Amino acid sequence: MRLDLYFARRFLRALLIVLAMFAGLILMVESLDQLRDLADLGVGSAAVLHMALLRVPRTLYDILPIIVMIATLVLFLGLARSSELVVARAAGRSALRSLVPPVAVAFLFGALSVAVFNPIAATTERSYERQKTLFSQGEAQVFSVSDEGLWLREGTPSGQMVIRAGRSNLDGSQLQEVSFIGFAPDGTPLYRIEAQSAQIEDGQWHLTGAKRWPLTGAANPEAAATVHDTLTLTTSLTPDEIRDRFGAPEAVPFWELTSYIDKLEVAGFSARSYRMWLQSELALPFSFIAMVLIAAGFTMRHTRLGNTSSRVITAVLLAFGFYFLRSFAIVMGQNGLLPISLAAWAPPLAIILASLALLLHLEDG
Numbered sequence: 001m002r003l004d005l006y007f008a009r010r011f012l013r014a015l016l017i018v019l020a021m022f023a024g025l026i027l028m029v030e031s032l033d034q035l036r037d038l039a040d041l042g043v044g045s046a047a048v049l050h051m052a053l054l055r056v057p058r059t060l061y062d063i064l065p066i067i068v069m070i071a072t073l074v075l076f077l078g079l080a081r082s083s084e085l086v087v088a089r090a091a092g093r094s095a096l097r098s099l100v101p102p103v104a105v106a107f108l109f110g111a112l113s114v115a116v117f118n119p120i121a122a123t124t125e126r127s128y129e130r131q132k133t134l135f136s137q138g139e140a141q142v143f144s145v146s147d148e149g150l151w152l153r154e155g156t157p158s159g160q161m162v163i164r165a166g167r168s169n170l171d172g173s174q175l176q177e178v179s180f181i182g183f184a185p186d187g188t189p190l191y192r193i194e195a196q197s198a199q200i201e202d203g204q205w206h207l208t209g210a211k212r213w214p215l216t217g218a219a220n221p222e223a224a225a226t227v228h229d230t231l232t233l234t235t236s237l238t239p240d241e242i243r244d245r246f247g248a249p250e251a252v253p254f255w256e257l258t259s260y261i262d263k264l265e266v267a268g269f270s271a272r273s274y275r276m277w278l279q280s281e282l283a284l285p286f287s288f289i290a291m292v293l294i295a296a297g298f299t300m301r302h303t304r305l306g307n308t309s310s311r312v313i314t315a316v317l318l319a320f321g322f323y324f325l326r327s328f329a330i331v332m333g334q335n336g337l338l339p340i341s342l343a344a345w346a347p348p349l350a351i352i353l354a355s356l357a358l359l360l361h362l363e364d365g
Contacts, residue, residue: 003088008101010079015071015109022067023060030055054128058250061121064113065326068106068288069319072295073312075102085300096359099296106292110285118281119253126251150175154237159184161235165198174199178207180233189215193231200237207231249277257281272340276333279344280326286348287326293355294319297362322351 030052038048060067079085088098152163159182166177180193196209210231218224252260257278264271298315299308326347333343 003093004101007075007079007098008105011071011075011102011105012109014074014078015068015105018067018071018074019060022063023056026056026059027052030059051128051131054124054131056124057117057121058125058128061113061117062250064110064117064284065287065291065323066319068109069291069295069316072102072106072292073299073315076296076299077308077312080299096356098300099293099359102292102296103289106288107285110288114254114281114284119255122251122253129251152237154235159190161233163198180205180207191215192221193233195231200235203235205233205235207233249274252277254278254281272336273334276330276340276343279333279340280330283344283348286345286352287322290322290348290351290355291319293352293359294322297355297358300359300362322347 031049034048034051034055035045038051076085085098150163150165150167152165154161154163161183162181163175164179165175167175175198176196178193178195178198180191180195180198182190182192184190192213192215193207194211195207198205198207200206207228208230210228211225212228212231213221213225215221249257252274257274261271261274261278264274295315298311329338329343329347332338333340
């Protein structure tokens with residue numbers, strides 16, 4: 001047990017050191033990128049640093065499997081160089097038994113990342129996108145899904161328009177049970193429109209079965225209301241932009257994914273990409289285990305046996321291959337080319353089994 005705690009502590013320390021190094025590197029790179037992107041907007045250095053800090057959690061979260069792999073290399077290269085693995089083997093501890101502590105730490109780190117780090121990364125990513133829109137356009141355009149339906153706020157130089165719809169078709173181009181409320185730039189409500197349906201085409205909303213209430217200049221809005229079989233409203237939105245307003249599934253915190261998926265499906269939108277992301281997040285701790293086993297398979301042998309550099313390079317290449325395979329499988333699952341469960345769980349489980357076979361062959365074969 002004491003040796004297990006020692007290996008676990010060594011791996012956790014290596015993991016935290018590598019994590020801190022990558023966080024510093026990402027902050028530096030993001031600061032340069034934000035300085036370049038925001039230079040023409042007259043944004044100060046404090047705002048640039050703030051934007052860079054908002055980007056760090058998301059970028060760091062995306063490369064956590066690579067960080068786990070590098071930390072494993074650091075651990076086992078250090079243990080092999082100091083002959084501690086040789087001593088452990090001489091004491092009767094097999095290679096697989098020595099792997100239990102780092103595998104356990106990797107699994108717990110994965111579970112903690114999904115439960116805690118994921119919501120932080122999602123929140124900072126949404127804040128980053130909101131701030132970026134404010135800097136570039138001067139007005140945020142917001143899309144949200146709630147139990148009451150879809151809510152969309154469109155900001156324009158002439159004012160704002162808030163749209164609520166009970167449901168939508170899959171691509172967001174046609175809304176049902178729609179309400180439009182127009183506001184002046186100073187926030188004064190100008191009009192309200194209720195329509196049975198609204199379809200977006202060529203920069204306009206085409207409303208059917210609409211009723212319009214003027215909210216300014218009329219003592220009795222109901223008396224001044226007008227009914228229209230068809231009505232058009234100018235908009236700067238497109239169906240693609242409406243779909244993009246959902247944001248990437250990565251921008252939804254893990255603990256809110258299930259309810260968000262339910263709301264999307266009730267509203268009439270496809271939630272396949274969100275279901276795929278949910279399953280991939282549940283499988284993330286096993287992806288960390290796969291990274292540990294890949295790195296351990298090529299670095300547990302003593303450095304005196306030679307070929308350390310080639311073995312490390314092989315481990316890195318295989319780990320990056322698995323990283324891109326996992327990302328590719330997620331994309332295929334989101335596009336419906338693979339079943340969601342297969343796309344999320346097959347890559348890490350297959351790599352775990354293959355790595356165990358390699359370890360049994362090299363270490364205990």
